[in-house]
Amino acid sequence: MIIRETKARSILLKHKKIDSWFISRYGLNLYRGCAHNCIYCDGRSERYRVNGTFGEHVTVKRNAVEVLAGELDPNRRRVKLKPSYIMLGGGVGDSYQPAEQTYKLARRTLQLLTDYKWPVHILTKSTLVERDLDLIKENNRQPGAIVSFSFSSVNDEISSRFEPHVPPPSERLNTMTRFKDAGIACGMFLLPVIPFITDTPEMITETLQTAQEIDVDFVIFGSMTLKEGRQKAYFDTVLKTYYPELAPKYSEIYRDDAWGHAISEYHRSINAVFNQAARTYKIPRRIPPALYQDILWENDLVIVLLEHLDYFLQLEGKRSSFGYAAYAISKLNQPLSTMKDKLTTIKGVGEKTEQIILEILETDSSSYYKTLAR
Numbered sequence: 001m002i003i004r005e006t007k008a009r010s011i012l013l014k015h016k017k018i019d020s021w022f023i024s025r026y027g028l029n030l031y032r033g034c035a036h037n038c039i040y041c042d043g044r045s046e047r048y049r050v051n052g053t054f055g056e057h058v059t060v061k062r063n064a065v066e067v068l069a070g071e072l073d074p075n076r077r078r079v080k081l082k083p084s085y086i087m088l089g090g091g092v093g094d095s096y097q098p099a100e101q102t103y104k105l106a107r108r109t110l111q112l113l114t115d116y117k118w119p120v121h122i123l124t125k126s127t128l129v130e131r132d133l134d135l136i137k138e139n140n141r142q143p144g145a146i147v148s149f150s151f152s153s154v155n156d157e158i159s160s161r162f163e164p165h166v167p168p169p170s171e172r173l174n175t176m177t178r179f180k181d182a183g184i185a186c187g188m189f190l191l192p193v194i195p196f197i198t199d200t201p202e203m204i205t206e207t208l209q210t211a212q213e214i215d216v217d218f219v220i221f222g223s224m225t226l227k228e229g230r231q232k233a234y235f236d237t238v239l240k241t242y243y244p245e246l247a248p249k250y251s252e253i254y255r256d257d258a259w260g261h262a263i264s265e266y267h268r269s270i271n272a273v274f275n276q277a278a279r280t281y282k283i284p285r286r287i288p289p290a291l292y293q294d295i296l297w298e299n300d301l302v303i304v305l306l307e308h309l310d311y312f313l314q315l316e317g318k319r320s321s322f323g324y325a326a327y328a329i330s331k332l333n334q335p336l337s338t339m340k341d342k343l344t345t346i347k348g349v350g351e352k353t354e355q356i357i358l359e360i361l362e363t364d365s366s367s368y369y370k371t372l373a374r
């Protein structure tokens with residue numbers, strides 16, 4: 001592994017709209033590049049402009065915590081940050097990759113977020129996160145912490161082919177159990193499932209059954225992207241080694257989409273399998289509102305719940321205007337509670353959506369949401 005140290009000028013990534021997958025308005029990358037080198041990782045794609053050879057070169061943002069401290073300090077900000085989880089992880093480098101053992105940037109970031117009382121949502125594939133259980137517990141006492149692990153399945157043998165440098169799923173599951181025992185909310189990102197390998201009904205069912213057994217708080221599901229260029233070329237080497245017979249099936253579902261998405265028929269079929277299994281095992285398919293309804297600004301709570309409703313309906317093969325309404329609300333600066341009598345002037349908000357929004361503003365929840373989330 002070749003480590004390069006750099007100085008960052010800014011760290012906090014601000015999303016234009018709250019991210020309803022992670023319940024986060026802000027994210028940060030402490031490392032660029034990832035020694036975990038998962039075979040399917042789209043961080044390898046030319047689109048993300050990660051310098052060097054992905055998996056072999058990692059850039060460490062040495063001053064990340066000092067820069068973040070300045071960005072979070074309310075006395076030094078002209079515009080106040082809106083409350084949400086701050087996402088630690090994801091992007092193009094796992095915050096708990098091996099370099100973290102030396103640099104401890106994630107640990108120091110956690111301490112900073114706890115001092116400033118910012119809730120944190122960690123997403124990782126590494127059991128190294130357990131080192132920081134003390135700080136995560138402290139963070140969880142007031143603002144609230146979520147620790148999520150990503151999986152492509154719970155099968156150790158398949159994982160060893162596609163995720164050769166991370167602890168096997170069985171170890172990740174053991175770590176999750178210890179976090180759950182410590183009272184920390186834990187999520188599983190079943191993302192990506194690998195086409196025709198870990199996306200079969202049997203594999204998805206086995207994964208969700210395991211998730212239920214360790215009492216995960218939610219499972220977020222997603223498919224694999226495969227972008228032409230470095231990402232696809234690297235993935236193909238492993239596919240050809242272990243599953244050469246699948247190459248024609250991959251050509252059928254990945255057809256030159258600029259973002260590497262598979263065709264919509266494929267998405268529909270795996271979403272239906274996931275939806276069925278999640279309902280069978282009664283596992284939330286989005287982060288449950290109880291974990292954020294006391295944290296978010298009212299408009300953000302409405303946006304998240306509307307986007308979740310849109311997703312639940314999509315999983316049932318139905319369309320809705322909730323996503324459109326959520327987007328329009330994200331453009332407003334005015335609190336929705338000050339415009340209760342003119343909600344239908346917002347694009348995408350009809351009478352039904354108006355009633356849902358009013359109920360959320362009144363009670364921080366929605367009875368329609370509760371029905372669809374079951």
Ligand code: SF4
Pocket residue numbers: 034035036037038041042043090091092093094125
């Ligand atoms: S852990 Fe995440 S960022 Fe790192 S290589 Fe794997 S998929 Fe990519």
